[in-house]
Amino acid sequence: MPVTNKLKSVEHFSRSTRFGLSLMATEIQLARKKRKMTESELAARVGCSRDTIRAIEAGKPTVAIAFVFEAAAMLGIELFDGIDATTRRVQNNRALLQLMPIRARSRKPEFKDDF
DSSP, X not given: OOOXXXXXXXXXXXXXXXXXXXXXXXXXXXXXXXXXXXXXXXHHHHTSOHHHHHHHHTTOTTSOHHHHHHHHHHTTOOOTTHHHHHHHHHHHHHHHHHHSOSSOOOOOOOOOOOO
16 A cells, blocks of 8 residues: 655645745745855755755745754844844743643543432
């Protein structure tokens, strides 16, 4: 029986996810071409294969997010409003996480057995 990859198409992802993938793909491809950099050159700097760069620029959802972020960083694309804003958001999120319960538990149903 042949193995099928359920992530081949992005149709089952939300509209927001599809647009995000498309935006990152076009931003990275545009920045690479503006710098007159080949796919192979970017792949060498990112530490991945040329096929991975092609997948990033095609907006494939199966690419490891670290490669997408690294490609963006190598091309000077600011993510999350820059490093300073990202650092502040991470610190705020960590502080809020300290206030949250360690685990999320669902409430067990209360049984009434007083017949």
